[in-house]
Amino acid sequence: MRRSHWLSIFASALPLLAAAAPLPRFPPGAVWNQDVSRAPLAANSASMVSTLQGLGGWGAGDDFQIDFSMYVLQADAASPTVSVVAWPDADDYYAPDCDAPGFAFPVPAGGAIEGSPGYACDHENADCHLLVQQGDALYEAYAANVAGTSLQTICALRWDLTRRYPRNGRGEQCTSADAAGFPIAPLLFNADEVAAAIPVEGDIGHAIRFVLPNARIADDRYVHPASHGTLRTSGPDASVPYGVRMRLRADFDLGRYNAAARVLLRTMQRYGIVLADGGNIALTGESDRYTTAKWAALGIDEHVFVDGTPSPRVTDFEVVETGPRHVVTYDCVRNPDDFLLIDGYDY
Known part of the structure; x- marks a missing residue:
């Protein structure tokens, strides 16, 4: 199971990157971009939600908080590698899951690793995720540290x-670079x-x-679109597994939240949230270090959903059916790089 720690973001004397591009996106029709607002629920949706709430709900004292420690960097063709x-x-490198060591990983000037x-x-x-987009390639690494001309890591890989x-x-x-086998950057906001x-009045x-938290995730199980889970979670089988896709209920009252928070809540109603890793802070947004808009100006901080009334609880969500x-x-x-498949999601 991956470590998750809330780290302070320190001021940096490094020059900032060029104006940030939008977060990396996969093509239309990719599972992450599919509207699940009318998707059928899992048959045991209610019991999974009830079990999870009985275990304590979200981490951090059942607070629906946001971690802003990750960065998504933009590299051009001239960026150093x-x-x-x-x-x-390390005990071992995650192989064959991640790409074999030795390949070039872009590190644009002025960039940073999660929480550093x-x-x-x-x-x-610390988790030390390093997320870099370069054209149509997304590079992600876990437990990353740059030392001289090397990127020391437990897992590094490229998404197309x-x-x-x-x-x-x-x-x-x-x-x-995420325990469930997901890409990270395209699932941030x-x-x-x-x-x-x-x-x-849209969504993202x-x-x-x-x-x-580990003890609230069903042990030794995952559902698609996850491709991996862990043997070190300790939650009961009746709880939610890795990969679970939860949708905010359509009747949840958005009216007492500010406009920016409502964007995120509408997103949770239409596209849902997917269980990617173990940790204590429920949501992950990108730091605004490299963005034009700033969280403070939007009225968003780590407690925006905690302070709202009503505050989202696990019981305000339902579980979408995604398979066995x-x-x-x-x-x-590993799937071959040229593997083609109609994904079969019937949303």
Whole structure:
């Protein structure tokens, strides 16, 4: 299970990147971009929700909080690169799940790793995700630290943003820089996309990543669109598994939240939230360090949903049907890069 720690964002003397592009997106029709507002519910939706609430609901004292420690960096063709290497003190590199060490990973000037002011990160005590888009490629790494010309990491991989991945992602039983095998950056939200949706009372057009404490996730199970779970969660089978897609109920009262918060709530009603990893802070938004819009100006902070009335609870959500549970084995079988499949999601 991955570590999740709330880290302070330190001021940095490094120059800022060029104006941020929108968060990386997969093509129309990708599972993350599918409207699930009318999708059928899992037969045991109510019991899973009830079990999760009985276990304590969200992390952080059942507060629906937001972590703003991740960055999504934009690299151009001239950006410097470092070579991916496995951490010398790591138990192992996630293989064949992640791409083999040795490939070039872009590190644009002025960038930073999650929760850090620059490219150095304490991977022993933090998740240290590094997320970089370069054209149609999305590079993501977990437990990352740049040392000289090397990127030390437990997992580094490239997502092809032009592809509609099959329902088991990069391959059955395969992890990624997120425990469920998901891409990370396309499931975040940032201040620019929220600001753009406010005037039209819209949404951000894709599902949102969320996390739960380990003991509240069903042990040894996952459902698609996840392709991986863990053998170290300790929640009962009746709770939600990795990959679960939860939809905010249509009758939830959005009226007492500000315009920016309503954008996110509408997104949760239309596209849902997907369980990506273990941790204590439920939601993950991108830091506004590199965005034009700023969270403070939008009236958004880590407690915007905690302070609202009513505040979203697990019982305000329902579970969308996405298929049977898979038993976790860790026996990753990667899909070929040219693998083509109509995903079969009947939303």
